[in-house]
Amino acid sequence: MALSRRDAMKFTGLAAVTAAASGYAKGNESPKSAAKGVLLSPAPIPAAKGPRVVIVGAGPSGLTIAKYVKKGNPNIDVVLMDKRSVFMSGFISNLVATGILPLEFITHDFLEGARNGNYTFLQATAHEIDRTAKVVYTNEGTVKYDVLVLAPGIDYDYSKWTNGDVELENTLKTKFPGAFIAGSETLSLKSKIENFEGGVFVQTVPGGNYRCLPGPYERSCLIADYMKRNKIKGKVVILDENPNITIKADGFHSAFEKLYKDYITYMPSSTITSIDPHKQKIVTELGEEIDFTDAALYSRVRGNKLLEIAGVAKDSVFNKAEANIDPFTYQVIGDLNVFCTGDVRPMGFSKSANTANTEARVVAANIVKYMGGQELSQKTWTSPHTTCYSAVESDPLRAISVNAGYAYDETKKSFGFANASTMEKWDSADGLAAGKGLIEWGNGLYRDFFN
Known part of the structure; x- marks a missing residue:
């Protein structure tokens, strides 16, 4: 049956959309082919009112960077995206799983952080990243950036099993x-x-x-x-x-x-x-x-597979697909407009919430400097800090703890603990104090993320 002019126009339009939908690729390649189901129209968020930082991953690192970039320069437009609608923390979760604390303790509202931090939260899944065009492709549409932060967390690596x-x-x-x-x-x-x-x-x-x-x-x-x-x-x-x-x-x-x-x-x-x-x-x-x-x-x-999709991954001995970044500036080698933080960075810092939080403050300050025209280097690096409490008994709540910074060893070309100290006498007055400190430590992180 012959096509009418109207049907032909519909078919031509569909073909054009299909061709466009295949019009991007991984990493910093030019758009060529696309995954099915990714929208090419802009995501439903306000237009940028200044240079835009897009952060993929609203864990401890992403939440902290969103807040502190905006605090460092209110003129920067910040978009934080995550596939989840609700934040639930891994830290403190052992106490929830064993009935010591209620589920509500570790469950929080992303929108509260966006309101108080004056940034935009977008619930979306990032499928592809075109680093040449500076576009993140999500199930909600496209998001353009001037600076991109990848903080997507871990994936499990079951390969040995x-x-x-x-x-x-x-x-x-x-x-x-x-x-x-x-x-x-x-x-x-x-x-x-x-x-x-x-x-x-x-x-x-x-x-x-x-x-x-x-x-x-x-x-x-x-x-x-x-x-x-x-x-x-x-x-x-x-x-x-x-x-x-x-x-x-x-x-x-x-x-x-x-x-x-x-x-x-x-x-x-x-x-x-x-x-x-x-x-x-x-x-x-x-x-x-x-x-x-x-x-x-x-x-x-291993680092989240988004690193490989974005073309910013490297392999290491233990954790595959960590980010290929300058360890002092957190910028991707060969692409200074992309920063990678938290669990995906290759430095041997603790993969913990407190470490990610303190590290993210440093990265946020670096982003503000970089967007202001300053060049980042080893001289701008500041050590993150690890403070971690671990409960060992519920009634009374007793805990042990560690405090540590990090230093770079020029000879070994690697990072290690610096000024580390532990409190491991859970059966003492210090253990009881650490039990109380554990709860306040968690609340302190939540306040920093969301208030």
């Missing part, structure tokens, strides 16, 4: 999530603990620089505490890929021995060679077989 078996990886994620990406995983862990009636609960600890170094050990203490106070006949088995507890070792070992001798079995240097999620059996490199009732299987981590 699954060897590319996608079905196995999906089963592990669904049945035994690591619960170190806040949200559904947090709720899943909370449900697992509340419904645990006895048996073996496995908590794994990955190798490399994973998110929240003390987190798996704190969680193990609090699950054991839950079993103890609810008279559940169970045991937490910690399968640690590392040869010893990675941080606050004296404090955690002391808690394992004095509080949870009948509830925690610590197994260092336990490299997992196979996991059967259906028979619920784990086999380690040493031939040990662990049958388990339930688990939080925390795999190794």
Whole structure:
């Protein structure tokens, strides 16, 4: 059947839209091909009233940068985007999962931060980034930027356990999530603990620089505490890929021995060679077989895959796809208009909320300087700071803590702890004070993000 003029015009218009929809590519290449379902019309946000900073990822790093760029120069237009509609923190979440604190404590409103910080929040998923045209492509439309900040957090790296078996990886994620990406995983862990009636609960600890170094050990203490106070006949088995507890070792070992001798079995240097999620059996490199009732299987981590999509990733020994940035300015090598922060940066700083928060203040100041025409260099670098509390008992709430800065070793060409100190006597007055400090520490971070 012949096409009418009107039908031909419709068809031509559709073809043009289809061609346009394929009109961008990854990284700094010219637009050529597009993923399906990405809108080319502008996202529904106000037009920029000045030079625009777009921040992808509204975790501790992104939230802090949005606030402090705007404070540093109110004339800069700031857009913060995240695929989530509600903020839920990973820090403090172990206390929520084990019933010590309510879910509301870690759940907050992105829009409150936008209102108080005078920036724009866009709930959207970034699919592609054209660094030549300076455009972020999202499911809500396009967003143009003058400076882009990538703070998308981590992805899990299951490759050592699954060897590319996608079905196995999906089963592990669904049945035994690591619960170190806040949200559904947090709720899943909370449900697992509340419904645990006895048996073996496995908590794994990955190798490399994973998110929240003390987190798996704190969680193990609090699950054991839950079993103890609810008279559940169970045991937490910690399968640690590392040869010893990675941080606050004296404090955690002391808690394992004095509080949870009948509830925690610590197994260092336990490299997992196979996991059967259906028979619920784990086999380690040493031939040990662990049958388990339930688990939080925390795999190794890597930078979020958005880095590879944006063309700003590099590989490292442990954590694939970290950002290829100048470690002193946080700018992408070869593209000074893109900054990468938080969990995706390659420096060996702690992948923790407090570190990301203090680091983000430095990055925000650098962005303001850069947009004001100043050149950034090693001389502009300031160390982030790590302050971290870990609960070991609920009643009374007792905790241990660490405080540390970082310094660059010119000889080794790497960063390390500087002026580090720990408080690991949880069974002292300091331990009780640290328990109170833990709650205030969390509230202090929330205030800085949202008020």
